[in-house]
Amino acid sequence: MTVTEVPPEGLTISAAAELSGLSVDTVRYYEKEGLSLHQPGRSASGQRRYTEADVRWLGTLVMLRRTGMPIRDVRRFVDLYRVDGSEPQRLAILEAHRERVLDELSEVQTHLDAINRKIDYYKDMVNR
């Protein structure tokens, strides 16, 4: 996930996508949805060029999305980055999100326990 070497002219969208674990289409989709912190730079011919910071931001988006934050909420979070002094609100969003993630994890863990019990039951039954 750490960028080893970013050429001064910036990374192509496919390189940025690969580094962040997204598809090229998804990177463009996130931009369309207003999830980019800033518009990426463009080459002379109009192709997107990503900096290391851009790629780190994509990593933040992945972190939020993969923990189940809806795109609508990610957008609210991103929007705060454009507001000076909004750090307390950003913190509040992250803390609220963490609570939801923890709740979700514990619910899944409970169901996983049930799955394990079912597996044990079948193991017993299958091995005589």
Add this chain to the structure above:
Amino acid sequence: MTVTEVPPEGLTISAAAELSGLSVDTVRYYEKEGLSLHQPGRSASGQRRYTEADVRWLGTLVMLRRTGMPIRDVRRFVDLYRVDGSEPQRLAILEAHRERVLDELSEVQTHLDAINRKIDYYKDMVNR
């Protein structure tokens, strides 16, 4: 989740839904999708009536769904219940599913760690 008292004529769909944590529409939808182990009984006038075992099965569906098993895969699992001696296959499905759930949990956990670091960072910045 344990059924305290089931009248001999069986539970209505709304009672079964409430006990299993599903909506009435979802209970009917699951049935349509072939996820019921057996068709529920019907009252004289054609309304569904659920036994305690039916409600437990709905709980199994909730367990699989809430841990991320797609409906298509749940159906495959249910179908095996109609095949005698399919216990080893059912076990295999559950074990494979458990692996996916564990992978998912650990990925979410990794992202959660990153969220926590970000929270700490903001806490530092916000409290002077």
Add this chain to the structure above:
DNA sequence: ATTTGACCTGGAGTGCGCTCCAGGGTTCAT
């Protein structure tokens, strides 16, 4: 007796998050 509310079916509609496509320009290795 009638109103309220739960239930029925078949099918349409919804929200989400991508994913793909057409039709076009660009870059680059051979």
Add this chain to the structure above:
DNA sequence: ATGAACCCTGGAGCGCACTCCAGGTCAAAT
């Protein structure tokens, strides 16, 4: 210099898992 592989935009399409609706039957309370 030509073909393969990439990039662009705008918009359509898709898979999933519900959720809702119309139009009707039925049960029970007032």
